[in-house]
Amino acid sequence: LFVCIDHVGLAVPDLDEAIEFHTKVMGWRLLHRETNEEQGVEEAMIGTGEQLEQNAQIQLLAPLKEDSAIGKFLARNGQGMQQLAYRVKDLDHVSEVLRGHGLRLLYPEAKIGTGGSRINFVHPKDARGVLLELVEPAA
Numbered sequence: 500l501f502v503c504i505d506h507v508g509l510a511v512p513d514l515d516e517a518i519e520f521h522t523k524v525m526g527w528r529l530l531h532r533e534t535n536e537e538q539g540v541e542e543a544m545i546g547t548g549e550q551l552e553q554n555a556q557i558q559l560l561a562p563l564k565e566d567s568a569i570g571k572f573l574a575r576n577g578q579g580m581q582q583l584a585y586r587v588k589d590l591d592h593v594s595e596v597l598r599g600h601g602l603r604l605l606y607p608e609a610k611i612g613t614g615g616s617r618i619n620f621v622h623p624k625d626a627r628g629v630l631l632e633l634v635e636p637a638a
């Protein structure tokens with residue numbers, strides 16, 4: 500059903516500070532950065548930069564406003580792991596399969612995610628305590 504782990508998302512209060520830490524101290528490379536108004540985030544992807552089929556990345560997620568998914572997460576938990584993202588080939592098919600198992604997806608239709616991908620999320624209460632993102636990369 501799933502291709503691989505696409506990324507792990509970390510909620511951070513300050514994107515520039517987080518990029519600095521993960522590149523200068525941890526030695527990852529900054530691969531991509533964008534603002535997603537609909538999701539209320541400014542995000543950065545970091546990783547090795549090697550284009551391997553199953554090379555998971557780390558996504559740094561900073562809130563654009565307090566009243567957003569990441570803003571609420573930070574207020575409740577502080578910074579840390581917010582989501583686990585599985586890569587899929589056909590998001591609509593996978594969504595139907597998971598709905599068929601009774602899992603709630605957060606959106607009736609896919610939304611736009613990082614790099615023009617199509618995304619949806621499984622509610623954390625239905626995925627055993629983990630906010631699970633499904634990512635169909637842009638063609």
Ligand code: MC0
Pocket residue numbers: 508535538540542558560568569571572581582605611612613616618620622623624628629630632
């Ligand atoms: C909330 N809960 C979580 C959680 N967030 N559990 C695990 N991981 C998380 N990240 C728990 C709460 O503690 C609560 O548990 C229960 O879920 C329900 O909480 P709620 O009060 O009903 O809902 P909220 O307001 O906390 O919202 C949670 C929800 C929201 C997942 C619905 O964060 C959301 O819509 N997320 C999807 C969008 C998103 O995360 N966007 C930012 C990344 P108790 O036991 O206290 O009831 S954007 C992104 O990722 C894009 C750019 C991309 O990758 O391309």
